[in-house]
């Protein structure tokens with residue numbers, strides 16, 4: 001038996017983006033800023049991966065194709081690398097519905113991602129909790145009350161602001177955790 005150290009350079013970081021945040025962004029007044037901001041994220045070396053829970057409005061298989069098509073449109077309009085969604089009934093147990101983190105683990109496994117160098121941007125506490133569970137630094141693009149747990153590492157008022165903050169840190173080679181509470185568990 002021998003030990004083989006896997007070279008870290010083979011891994012790449014990702015920015016996980018909650019689809020509901022992207023959807024608001026894509027339809028909002030800042031829509032024209034969306035694609036270039038995401039292009040800068042990818043140019044900085046990140047994969048861009050949309051993540052989604054099955055929406056509350058989903059009634060069953062008859063909605064599947066419409067929802068799948070909406071994910072495809074979102075991915076194409078914003079130039080995302082991919083979108084991963086939980087399709088399961090929220091009333092039944094599954095590992096991928098956020099705050100579960102199987103969507104993230106599967107993406108990491110498929111693409112050889114460096115989760116420790118990645119970020120998660122979301123608007124729900126379920127998404128923030130999924131990132132928290134894997135110690136992926138989290139950015140909440142929304143107002144929330146201070147007693148909601150787990151608290152995000154960062155709050156941003158807009159998605160563009162969040163993405164530019166990530167790119168700016170990456171361009172200065174600041175480690176994803178640097179200066180964030182996730183690092184210390186505080």
Ligand SMILES: [Zn+2]
Pocket residue numbers: 086087088094095096097
């Ligand atoms: Zn699921």
